[in-house]
Amino acid sequence: MVTNLPDGTFDLGQLESKIRHGYPDPHYPRSRLVCVENTHNIMGGRVLPLSFLQELRSVAERYGLAVHMDGARVMNAARAQGVSPSVITQHCHTVSVCLSKGLGAPVGTMLAGPKDFIQRAVCARKALGGGLRQAGILAAAGTIALTAMVDRLEEDHRHAKIFAQALLECDPPLYQVDMAAVETNIVRFYLRDPLLTPGEFCERLAAVAEGEARALGQGTRVLMFPHVGGSVRACWHLGVTEEDTQSAVSKLRFVAQQYAKERHRAR
Numbered sequence: 001m002v003t004n005l006p007d008g009t010f011d012l013g014q015l016e017s018k019i020r021h022g023y024p025d026p027h028y029p030r031s032r033l034v035c036v037e038n039t040h041n042i043m044g045g046r047v048l049p050l051s052f053l054q055e056l057r058s059v060a061e062r063y064g065l066a067v068h069m070d071g072a073r074v075m076n077a078a079r080a081q082g083v084s085p086s087v088i089t090q091h092c093h094t095v096s097v098c099l100s101k102g103l104g105a106p107v108g109t110m111l112a113g114p115k116d117f118i119q120r121a122v123c124a125r126k127a128l129g130g131g132l133r134q135a136g137i138l139a140a141a142g143t144i145a146l147t148a149m150v151d152r153l154e155e156d157h158r159h160a161k162i163f164a165q166a167l168l169e170c171d172p173p174l175y176q177v178d179m180a181a182v183e184t185n186i187v188r189f190y191l192r193d194p195l196l197t198p199g200e201f202c203e204r205l206a207a208v209a210e211g212e213a214r215a216l217g218q219g220t221r222v223l224m225f226p227h228v229g230g231s232v233r234a235c236w237h238l239g240v241t242e243e244d245t246q247s248a249v250s251k252l253r254f255v256a257q258q259y260a261k262e263r264h265r266a267r
Helices: 012-018 050-062 074-081 085-089 115-127 136-148 153-168 198-206 212-216 242-266
Strands: 033-037 066-071 094-098 109-112 186-191 232-235
Touching (some): 033 050, 050 066, 050 085, 074 094, 074 153, 109 115, 153 186, 153 242, 212 242
Parallel strands (some): 033 066, 066 094
Antiparallel strands (some): 186 232
16 A cells, blocks of 8 residues: 555555565565546545556556556546546556446446456456346436536536635634645535534534524535544535535534634633
């Protein structure tokens, strides 16, 4: 395992230091595969630069390794970079693509790669009890996801940026977010007050507080969850509209104001 950098990439020199190559040592497994995730979830939906993927492929081929991309949100990456998905996936040997999440299908993931690889993958799936019969209705939803839902991902990206900017401008200033890291449909932010834990904060968001409907005109439940490193993760997908985003912004402002009043009374 190598350490991810803030932009979702990793140091290729560190990768090379981890590769077991040459005469097989029975004490260690052989290095065969490099896996990347695009967009990178833990780093807040960061898009892997094409130059990095190209360099990674060169290193992998130098050592006879395959490159697999966990492309659960690769369509988001393609829209953010303004390229077709093939421009990204040309640097990988295999890729998985999720049809749910932002694309809106109820379930489904595709696996793509060379024909012999797919044949072996189908056999492995069968051996492990996978596969569905009469799955046409799900395949139809997947077709719609690929043909009608990719372009609209830009809406999710725009809403995420609107939300992140509102966090920065919130008064009182409870939230901390790196706008440069908001590249797609995920916003990872932090709470400036260490006394308010991400868990407690998310509980406040999910509940309708006393006086909220009077202050905002309605009660709003916003579902987020504590993320790695003491952060909070917000994610946009099909069905979350600009109106929903503005409602979430209003809720987070309300929570910040209520928390500030509580802290003031406690002094």
